[in-house]
Amino acid sequence: MSRRTxxxxxxxxxxxxxxxxxxxxxxxxxxxxxxGDGITxxxxxxxxxxxxxxxxxxxxxxxxxxxxLTPQQELELQLSANGTITAYILExxxxxxxxxxxxxxxxxxxxxxxxxxxFLGEHPNSIGWQQEINKETIKHTYIPTKIxxxxxxxxxxxxxxxxVNHSYREISSLAPGNKVLNIALWTTPIGFILAIPWxxxxxxxxxxx
Amino acid sequence: xxxxxxxxxxxxxxVHEDYRFPFLEIFAFLYALGTFVLANFTVGMTAQNTTNEAxxxxxxxxxxxxxxxxxxxxxxxxxxxxxxSDLEKGIIQTxxxxxxxxxxxxxxxxxxxxxxxxxxxxxxxxxxxYILAPDIVLPQFGTVILTYAxxxxxxxxxxxxxxxxxxxxxxxxxxxxxxIVLYVAMSIISGIAFFIAFATESPLALQIISVISxxxxxxxxxxxxxxxxxxxxxxxxxxxxxxxxASYVIVASLFVLGYVYFSxxxxx
Numbered sequence: 204m205s206r207r208t209x210x211x212x213x214x215x216x217x218x219x220x221x222x223x224x225x226x227x228x229x230x231x232x233x234x235x236x237x238x239g240d241g242i243t244x245x246x247x248x249x250x251x252x253x254x255x256x257x258x259x260x261x262x263x264x265x266x267x268x269x270x271x272l273t274p275q276q277e278l279e280l281q282l283s284a285n286g287t288i289t290a291y292i293l294e295x296x297x298x299x300x301x302x303x304x305x306x307x308x309x310x311x312x313x314x315x316x317x318x319x320x321x322f323l324g325e326h327p328n329s330i331g332w333q334q335e336i337n338k339e340t341i342k343h344t345y346i347p348t349k350i351x352x353x354x355x356x357x358x359x360x361x362x363x364x365x366x367v368n369h370s371y372r373e374i375s376s377l378a379p380g381n382k383v384l385n386i387a388l389w390t391t392p393i394g395f396i397l398a399i400p401w402x403x404x405x406x407x408x409x410x411x412x
Numbered sequence: 413x414x415x416x417x418x419x420x421x422x423x424x425x426x427v428h429e430d431y432r433f434p435f436l437e438i439f440a441f442l443y444a445l446g447t448f449v450l451a452n453f454t455v456g457m458t459a460q461n462t463t464n465e466a467x468x469x470x471x472x473x474x475x476x477x478x479x480x481x482x483x484x485x486x487x488x489x490x491x492x493x494x495x496x497s498d499l500e501k502g503i504i505q506t507x508x509x510x511x512x513x514x515x516x517x518x519x520x521x522x523x524x525x526x527x528x529x530x531x532x533x534x535x536x537x538x539x540x541x542y543i544l545a546p547d548i549v550l551p552q553f554g555t556v557i558l559t560y561a562x563x564x565x566x567x568x569x570x571x572x573x574x575x576x577x578x579x580x581x582x583x584x585x586x587x588x589x590x591x592i593v594l595y596v597a598m599s600i601i602s603g604i605a606f607f608i609a610f611a612t613e614s615p616l617a618l619q620i621i622s623v624i625s626x627x628x629x630x631x632x633x634x635x636x637x638x639x640x641x642x643x644x645x646x647x648x649x650x651x652x653x654x655x656x657x658a659s660y661v662i663v664a665s666l667f668v669l670g671y672v673y674f675s676x677x678x679x680x
Contacts, residue, residue: 206424213431213433213436216433216434216436216437217436217437217440217532219437220434220437220438220440220441220444221440221441221444221536223441224440224441224442224444224445224448225444225448227445228444228445228448228449231449273453273454273545274453274544274545274548275451275452275453275454275544276453347547348545348546348547348548349467349545349547349548350453350467350471350545350548377448377449377451378448378451378543378544379544382543383448383543386543405433
């Protein structure tokens with residue numbers, strides 16, 4: 204048996220072994236860390252982080268959604284709105300945006316859409332995902348590629364107040380299932396292609412003996 | 413016969429012996445599974461990890477911990493058991509008849525025993541890190557490499573000691589036992605060193621351990637242990653580099669001793 208066939212064959216069987224491990228990892232179930240459902244009202248020409256205040260929360264106070272996610276956690280998001288808004292997942296704390304605007308403007312809490320645009324212009328890397336929602340329901344799963352703060356922000360440039368329904372789930376898993384499964388699905392055939400000539404030779408030799 | 417040919421012959425034979433089908437595949441499976449199953453990124457979320465380097469360090473360490481034991485098992489098997497049985501069965505004696513210098517034979521054996529396992533270990537680990545957290549790995553690649561260098565120093569020291577013992581005793585059994593004992597002993601000794609350092613408020617015990625196991629110095633540099641221990645000893649980055657350098661000098665010296673013994677003193 205040629206040395207090249209052996210090296211390629213063993214490389215192939217190693218790839219198959221790694222793929223098997225990745226398949227196994229993708230099969231290990233994930234579990235829910237947290238989540239919530241609710242409605243955020245976004246006044247005309249303003250932006251608002253996802254508001255998760257309970258129904259009877261005192262009016263001037265808000266309880267914005269922000270969390271820290273790792274690459275082993277994902278955020279499953281379902282949003283619907285009664286108008287046109289832009290939803291963002293930003294890799295910053297909600298109060299980082301508000302404090303930045305306060306510093307720039309030297310004024311009290313200003314949630315004008317242009318202030319958000321200024322913030323995003325200054326911090327383009329903070330945008331993890333963005334999507335326009337036009338009276339429809341959208342679903343998105345966000346998986347960070349680093350340990351990061353995460354907040355969800357709605358921007359309403361229209362002249363009407365818009366209600367946004369949200370449902371989010373924070374899921375924890377060993378590894379991003381789809382990503383790992385895709386790699387396993389690619390490496391398995393490559394492994395077999397490399398290994399088959401070597402395995403065939405091995406089989407022939409055994410039979411001959 | 414060209415000069416490279418006998419070396420390749422010995423290397424191929426050593427690889428064939430060390431990684432008989434399906435040993436290599438089983439270890440690759442265990443590396444991959446251990447890396448993903450035992451990875452814990454939540455450790456990178458603690459308040460102590462204020463810098464990007466510290467996050468990269470904690471994330472990399474969490475990935476290493478699971479697979480390092482598999483790596484150590486593989487080098488224990490290859491160096492002590494593999495080389496030991498080659499000495500006992502007279503295979504090394506056969507290699508001596510090849511038109512190849514003795515140090516060439518040992519290089520081929522070590523490339524197979526350590527090189528291939530190291531390649532597999534680092535290949536799977538760094539790929540897994542890239543799959544899971546590319547935005548941590550790529551900007552902090554230097555920290556990732558430094559973490560691997562610090563963590564691999566002690567296993568390589570064990571390998572060098574096992575190599576010497578196997579060559580001197582000409583059997584692998586005792587070397588294998590000593591290797592396992594040394595690996596277990598280090599965690600006990602580290603625990604004692606921490607206690608002594610804390611009790612005496614002197615970092616001397618930790619500094620001595622760091623010379624042979626620099627991962628301890630790196631851990632202290634990034635504040636891996638609690639603030640109480642960090643107050644006793646928080647080495648600077650250049651000190652950590654010095655400890656890593658010193659540990660590799662010791663490892664290299666032991667391997668050189670092994671080469672000298674194999675080339676000049678080993679009479680079969």
